[in-house]
Amino acid sequence: MSVKNIFLWYLRGESTTAQRARRITKILLLLALFLILFNIVPIDEVIRAILSADPFYLLIGLALSFASTALTAVEMEPLTRNQGIRHNIWQILEINLAVKFYSQFTPTTLVGSGLRWYRLAQPGGKAAESLAALAFFRSLETFLTLTTGLAFWMLAGQVKSLGADLFWIVVIVLGIILSWIVVTRKSIPLYEWFKAHGGQFLERPLWRPLTRRMEKFLLAVSAYAHMPALDLLLAVFAGVASVMCGILSGTVLAQAVGIDIGFLEMGWIQAVVLFTTQLPFAVAGGLGIREVTLVALLATYGVGAELSLAFSFLLFVRGVIISLTGGITEGIQALRAARPKEAEPAPGNVKES
Numbered sequence: 001m002s003v004k005n006i007f008l009w010y011l012r013g014e015s016t017t018a019q020r021a022r023r024i025t026k027i028l029l030l031l032a033l034f035l036i037l038f039n040i041v042p043i044d045e046v047i048r049a050i051l052s053a054d055p056f057y058l059l060i061g062l063a064l065s066f067a068s069t070a071l072t073a074v075e076m077e078p079l080t081r082n083q084g085i086r087h088n089i090w091q092i093l094e095i096n097l098a099v100k101f102y103s104q105f106t107p108t109t110l111v112g113s114g115l116r117w118y119r120l121a122q123p124g125g126k127a128a129e130s131l132a133a134l135a136f137f138r139s140l141e142t143f144l145t146l147t148t149g150l151a152f153w154m155l156a157g158q159v160k161s162l163g164a165d166l167f168w169i170v171v172i173v174l175g176i177i178l179s180w181i182v183v184t185r186k187s188i189p190l191y192e193w194f195k196a197h198g199g200q201f202l203e204r205p206l207w208r209p210l211t212r213r214m215e216k217f218l219l220a221v222s223a224y225a226h227m228p229a230l231d232l233l234l235a236v237f238a239g240v241a242s243v244m245c246g247i248l249s250g251t252v253l254a255q256a257v258g259i260d261i262g263f264l265e266m267g268w269i270q271a272v273v274l275f276t277t278q279l280p281f282a283v284a285g286g287l288g289i290r291e292v293t294l295v296a297l298l299a300t301y302g303v304g305a306e307l308s309l310a311f312s313f314l315l316f317v318r319g320v321i322i323s324l325t326g327g328i329t330e331g332i333q334a335l336r337a338a339r340p341k342e343a344e345p346a347p348g349n350v351k352e353s
Helices: 003-012 016-040 043-051 055-081 089-105 110-121 127-155 162-196 208-222 229-256 263-276 289-299 305-338
Strands: none
Touching (some): 016 289, 016 305, 043 305, 055 089, 055 127, 055 229, 055 305, 089 110, 089 305, 127 229, 127 263, 162 229, 229 263, 289 305
């Protein structure tokens, strides 16, 4: 077997051996990253920084993270409803928490993704509708992360006063909402016009993989082109609010360990961290990769590696706590399903009064 075939087998192989090889590589990479980090930064300094964290800020950061998770359920509700899938916000929140639980404590994110797809499709087995809603949701989440991160990076360090911060945050939110509505309603016509007027190079072999991904993205968002404006506005606004709560939660947790960093700076840093932790070789929610990324990014603001690692550990604990909430909801549902139903009396055994 050639080196190329071995490489392709490792990346795309579906056999048990290929999956085990990828899993072992992830674990070895994780161990190597932590060995390098703690060889540079004394672990006792990291522990000291964690133990000195302000518990009040920790609770606020955790509450904001729960709010961010809850808002994703509000974001998904109009998307599923417009596909004929009837789940209320609480049911969607339970599904999302269960997905976080399985994604955190299983070696592959496919378990969580498959669970979300299956649960949303019930009852009625609306698999295609569930897949369309999830494709749109993932596209929206990627769009929001990218646009907020880019906007916050451009503004970080340029605005100093609180009033200027609030003004630009409002501008960013309104711009994102307007941009997504335009993308949803006009993306396919604009793309077809571009291909017809000089976009032939997109069909060249070099660009074809990128072109196909772009077309899948546009098909996902265009599926909701005729979605009622109020439902679309609710989904986008809830998505933006979820991102903002997540950024604010990170800012508060950073303050808990003594990292003085602004909301705008945390916005673009969080976007970079989210993208790096989604890399194919990431494991356990990006553990290890997140630490290296934060140490590198926060160093540009003069933050010591020990504080960056302490902050990253708090982010990890925050994710574990929320994931465990999903485990608790799963346990409650399992107990309800296992509880024997009371037998209804037979018609002939009903006593007449």
